[in-house]
Amino acid sequence: MAIEQIKMPQLGESVTEGTISKWLVKAGDKVNKYDPLAEVMTDKVNAEIPSSFTGIIKELIAQEGDTLAVGELICTIETEGSTADETPANTEKPAAPATEDQSKAVSEKEQGQKARYSPAVLKLSQEHGIDLSQVSGTGAAGRITRKDLLKLIESGNIPKAGQKVEPAPSAAPKADEMPASTARPEPAPAQGQPSANIPVVPGDIEIPVTGVRKAIAANMLRSKHEAPHAWTMVEVDATNVVEYRNSIKDEFKKKEGFNLTFFAFFVKAAAQALKEFPQINSMWAGDKIIQKKEINISIAVATEDALFVPVIKNADEKTIKGIAREISELAVKVRAGKLRPEDMQGGTFTVNNTGSFGSVQSMGIINYPQAAILQVESIVKRPVVMSNGMIAVRDMVNLCMSLDHRILDGLVCGRFLARVKEIIENISKSNTSIY
Amino acid sequence: MAVISYIDAVTMAIREEMERDPKVFVLGEDVGKKGGVFKATQGLYEQFGEERVIDTPLAESAIAGVGIGAAMYGMRPIAEMQFADFIMPAVNQIISEAAKIRYRSNNDWSCPIVIRAPYGGGVHGALYHSQSVEAVFANQPGLKIVIPSTPYDVKGLLKAAIRDPDPVLFFEHKRAYRLIKGEVPTEDYTLPIGKADVKREGEDVTVITYGLCVHFALQAAEKLAGDGISVHILDLRTVYPLDQEAIIEAASKTGKVLLVTEDTKEGSIMSEVSAIIAEHCLFELDAPIKRLAGPDVPAMPYSPTMEKFFMINPDKVEKAIRELAEF
Numbered sequence: 001m002a003i004e005q006i007k008m009p010q011l012g013e014s015v016t017e018g019t020i021s022k023w024l025v026k027a028g029d030k031v032n033k034y035d036p037l038a039e040v041m042t043d044k045v046n047a048e049i050p051s052s053f054t055g056i057i058k059e060l061i062a063q064e065g066d067t068l069a070v071g072e073l074i075c076t077i078e079t080e081g082s083t084a085d086e087t088p089a090n091t092e093k094p095a096a097p098a099t100e101d102q103s104k105a106v107s108e109k110e111q112g113q114k115a116r117y118s119p120a121v122l123k124l125s126q127e128h129g130i131d132l133s134q135v136s137g138t139g140a141a142g143r144i145t146r147k148d149l150l151k152l153i154e155s156g157n158i159p160k161a162g163q164k165v166e167p168a169p170s171a172a173p174k175a176d177e178m179p180a181s182t183a184r185p186e187p188a189p190a191q192g193q194p195s196a197n198i199p200v201v202p203g204d205i206e207i208p209v210t211g212v213r214k215a216i217a218a219n220m221l222r223s224k225h226e227a228p229h230a231w232t233m234v235e236v237d238a239t240n241v242v243e244y245r246n247s248i249k250d251e252f253k254k255k256e257g258f259n260l261t262f263f264a265f266f267v268k269a270a271a272q273a274l275k276e277f278p279q280i281n282s283m284w285a286g287d288k289i290i291q292k293k294e295i296n297i298s299i300a301v302a303t304e305d306a307l308f309v310p311v312i313k314n315a316d317e318k319t320i321k322g323i324a325r326e327i328s329e330l331a332v333k334v335r336a337g338k339l340r341p342e343d344m345q346g347g348t349f350t351v352n353n354t355g356s357f358g359s360v361q362s363m364g365i366i367n368y369p370q371a372a373i374l375q376v377e378s379i380v381k382r383p384v385v386m387s388n389g390m391i392a393v394r395d396m397v398n399l400c401m402s403l404d405h406r407i408l409d410g411l412v413c414g415r416f417l418a419r420v421k422e423i424i425e426n427i428s429k430s431n432t433s434i435y
Numbered sequence: 436m437a438v439i440s441y442i443d444a445v446t447m448a449i450r451e452e453m454e455r456d457p458k459v460f461v462l463g464e465d466v467g468k469k470g471g472v473f474k475a476t477q478g479l480y481e482q483f484g485e486e487r488v489i490d491t492p493l494a495e496s497a498i499a500g501v502g503i504g505a506a507m508y509g510m511r512p513i514a515e516m517q518f519a520d521f522i523m524p525a526v527n528q529i530i531s532e533a534a535k536i537r538y539r540s541n542n543d544w545s546c547p548i549v550i551r552a553p554y555g556g557g558v559h560g561a562l563y564h565s566q567s568v569e570a571v572f573a574n575q576p577g578l579k580i581v582i583p584s585t586p587y588d589v590k591g592l593l594k595a596a597i598r599d600p601d602p603v604l605f606f607e608h609k610r611a612y613r614l615i616k617g618e619v620p621t622e623d624y625t626l627p628i629g630k631a632d633v634k635r636e637g638e639d640v641t642v643i644t645y646g647l648c649v650h651f652a653l654q655a656a657e658k659l660a661g662d663g664i665s666v667h668i669l670d671l672r673t674v675y676p677l678d679q680e681a682i683i684e685a686a687s688k689t690g691k692v693l694l695v696t697e698d699t700k701e702g703s704i705m706s707e708v709s710a711i712i713a714e715h716c717l718f719e720l721d722a723p724i725k726r727l728a729g730p731d732v733p734a735m736p737y738s739p740t741m742e743k744f745f746m747i748n749p750d751k752v753e754k755a756i757r758e759l760a761e762f
Binding site for chain 1: 638639689690691717718719720721722761762
C-alpha cells in the first residue's frame, strides 16, 4: 500500500490556480485511474480533475470553494498492491516511467518555486503594480528574479492583473516612447484593485469575484481600455429567412435531433462575408495588424452567472446545418460546464446572439484582440415601406457592429454589413441549401 | 608609479612613517637584524638603528605590553606578531588594556599602537602558521581591525593606522606578501580606516569579502563575465568596526549576496556582515544571503589535499556566485 498525492493540475497555458467547485468523491471511495475526482473552476474553464491512480480515497485535503495554486495538494489516494510494484523484483520495468516521474517531480517543483517570491520581487511588484502570476521567471526552477522584474519595468511592458503575458517584451512599446503622463505604471485594474469603498449594510450580499467572473471583468476592461470602439448598425429584412426556416424547422428537428436556429443563418452569412472582407477578420498586434486566414467564429453563450465564447472553427467551410449543430453542441457543453480550453481558443471574429433575450439594439464590447463583434438582435415584425411604395409587415432585424477603430474604419465595416444584409435578404428555399 | 609587492608596500609605509615621525618605532621577534621572518622590516634596522627597530624576546604578551605602555606615553609603536596565530598570549594586553584605556581613563589616556600580524593559510603552514584570528577581536569596541588586499591599500591603510590615535590591529595575508603586486605611489597618502572599497562594479551578484579572498573573487568575476554574469565586489578593508553604509549599498545593489572569508564560518566577520544585511536590506534581497567560508574545524590542516579543501580558491568562489546568479 502506498499513499499517492493528487495535485491541482495545470488546466490551461496561463492558468495558475483553480477553485474546487464540487467534490465528486469522498474519503473511502474506491476510484479507478482517470475517474473524475472533483470539478474545478479556473478563470478560463470549468473542468474535472481525473484520478492519476486506482485506489481508495484516503483524505480530501481541499474543501469545496477552496482556491488552490497549480501543484497544490488536493487529496490523497491509497493505492492497492503497490508494495509489489516497489520491490526490486520489478526490475524488468522499463526506464520510461521513472523518467516520467522525474519530469513530473521537476515540473511540480517548478510550480513551487514560481510562487515563492523573494522580498525584493514582492516589493518591486507592489511598487509597479506587476501581476506576478503572469511573469515567467528565469531563476532556478522558474523562480521570478529581481532582475526579471527590473527588465520588465525597463521595457515598460508591465503585466497588470487580467492581462495576458507577452513573452517577448521586445515587441512592446518602450516606456520612453510613451507620453510622460502614461509612462508611470498605473495600479493594476480589475481584480488587482482592492475593493472599492462601497458601504455594505446588513442584507446586502457580497459575492467574491473569482474564476470566470474575474476573467470576464479583466477581458472586458482590457478591450474597452485598449481598443477604441466605434459602433454602427444596419436594418435587415429577414422575412425570407424566417419563412424558409419556419417551413423546415420541425422536419429538421425530427431528422437531425437538434434545432435549426436563426442564429446559424447569421453566423453563416457573417462567415461568408468575412471571406470577402478579410480586413474584418484581423487582429491588432501593436506594430502590425494580422489578417487571419482561418475564419473562426466565436459565439457568446451565456449561463446564469457567466459568459463563455466558444469557437466554431473554419465556419466558412461549414454548412448552415453544420453550424447549427456546433452551436447546439457548444451550448450544451457550456451549460454542462464541460467546455474545454481548446473549445474557446482561436476565435477571429465574434457573432453575438443578443436577440435571444429580446434585445433590439446593443453595443457589444469587442472580444479582445479581435477587430470587431457583430450583434444579431431580435427579429421583430414591423411595418416597412417597400420599394414599390406599399407598406408591408416584415420580419426586421438589426445587426449592430462594434469595431476596433485602430484596425477598421467605417467604410469597410459599412460594406461588410451591407454584404451580410444582402446575403440574409436573399436567402430563400430556392437558392439556399442548409446542407 | 612603481609596481611593488604587498610586503614591499608594508616596508615602504613603515619606513616613510619612521622618517616622518621620530616617535614611530618597530618592535617584535627578529624584526631587527634579520629584517623579520618575512622580511617586512628589511633595511629598517640599518636605517634607523637598534633604538627604533627593537628585537624582542619570544614573548608576545611582552611585545604587546611594552608597545601599549610606550603608546600610552606618547610613542607610536608598531608591534609585530611573527604570526597571527601567536597573538594569543597577548590577547589580555590587547583586549583588556589597549582597547579599553581611553574609555577607562575617561579620555585622559590613549593607546596609539599598531599591532601587525601575518595571517591566513594556503602556504603549507599548518595549524600554527595559517589561522585567521580577526574574529577573536571583532567584538571589542576600542579596537580597529584592518585587513588590506592590495599593495596600494596596504600603504595607505598602514600609514593611517600608524597615525590613528587608538589601537589598530593590522593583519596582512602572508600568501599575499609576494603573490600580490600592484601600483603604489611613492608619495605620501593615507586611506580612511572604517571605509570599504568597491573593487569591481557589477549588476548580478554582490561579493563582500576582504584580504586575499578579494583576489579570488576578482578572478572568479573575470571568468564569469565571459558567461554574462556581472559581479559586484566590495572589499571591506576594515573588518571592525564595519562600514555598514557600504555593505547595505552593495547588498541592495544586486539583492544577491555572497560573503567570503577564509576564516571558519560560524561567528566569523561574515556572520556580522550577514546580520547587517538582514537587518537593513530585507526588502532588497532576491536570494538568501550566502556565506562561503572555511569549515568549522579547529585549524588549517597540514596535508596539502586537506589544506586545499579548507582554503577558499577562485573555483569555489566562482561556483558559489554561479549558484546565486542562477537562483
